[in-house]
Amino acid sequence: QKEVEQNSGPLSVPEGAIASLNCTYSDRGSQSFFWYRQYSGKSPELIMSIYSNGDKEDGRFTAQLNKASQYVSLLIRDSQPSDSATYLCAALPVNFNKFYFGSGTKLNVKP
Amino acid sequence: DTAVSQTPKYLVTQMGNDKSIKCEQNLGHDTMYWYKQDSKKFLKIMFSYNNKELIINETVPNRFSPKSPDKAHLNLHINSLELGDSAVYFCASSPREGTEAFFGQGTRLTVV
Numbered sequence: 001q002k003e004v005e006q007n008s009g010p011l012s013v014p015e016g017a018i019a020s021l022n023c024t025y026s027d028r029g030s031q032s033f034f035w036y037r038q039y040s041g042k043s044p045e046l047i048m049s050i051y052s053n054g055d056k057e058d059g060r061f062t063a064q065l066n067k068a069s070q071y072v073s074l075l076i077r078d079s080q081p082s083d084s085a086t087y088l089c090a091a092l093p094v095n096f097n098k099f100y101f102g103s104g105t106k107l108n109v110k111p
Numbered sequence: 112d113t114a115v116s117q118t119p120k121y122l123v124t125q126m127g128n129d130k131s132i133k134c135e136q137n138l139g140h141d142t143m144y145w146y147k148q149d150s151k152k153f154l155k156i157m158f159s160y161n162n163k164e165l166i167i168n169e170t171v172p173n174r175f176s177p178k179s180p181d182k183a184h185l186n187l188h189i190n191s192l193e194l195g196d197s198a199v200y201f202c203a204s205s206p207r208e209g210t211e212a213f214f215g216q217g218t219r220l221t222v223v
Contacts, residue, residue, distance in 0.1 A: 042217075043215060097166055
């Protein structure tokens with residue numbers, strides 16, 4: 001079992017819609033969670049970090065964390081074609097200095 | 112510019128050669144990493160250093176040897192390159208252990 005699981009997609013949404021990306025993790029000791037965006041041929045870019053149960057909003061992005069269900073999600077409101085990329089979920093266990101990454105979900109936003 | 116920078120961006124080499132990838136961060140971060148991203152885009156940790164000290168060494172062939180001359184630099188030397196080493200290698204840094212990581216632009220290694 002992989003430590004972090006994501007649906008590889010592709011997830012296709014029309015421009016202006018809400019894109020919902022999901023991630024589950026296996027290590028209950030994970031304390032910190034991150035969403036990265038990776039355009040083709042580019043490096044991962046940090047979008048959001050979340051540490052506590054609940055929602056965290058930053059502009060059009062909302063990260064949601066449910067530690068009881070071991071579930072992290074990212075909502076992108078008013079999706080734009082420029083949001084088309086692969087989104088990587090990462091978990092960081094406490095006292096461990098290595099990130100576990102999911103294999104990423106490819107998002108296509110159609111104009 | 113403040114960033115994590117790695118060189119070279121592209122590296123094409125023959126099997127059996129030895130090559131190095133350099134990484135530098137001017138963010139003042141304590142922790143640096145090497146990650147490998149395979150053709151399926153899966154990012155896997157190789158090494159992690161905190162204040163020049165090796166703290167994580169995943170199951171990586173000993174042909175791969177990291178070296179951190181100081182807190183701002185983490186280089187990766189690879190001996191006897193194999194076809195299976197072809198991948199994108201990312202250097203990253205974090206302000207301290209347990210915090211978000213920032214990635215360099217990557218080095219696409221192709222072994223022929």
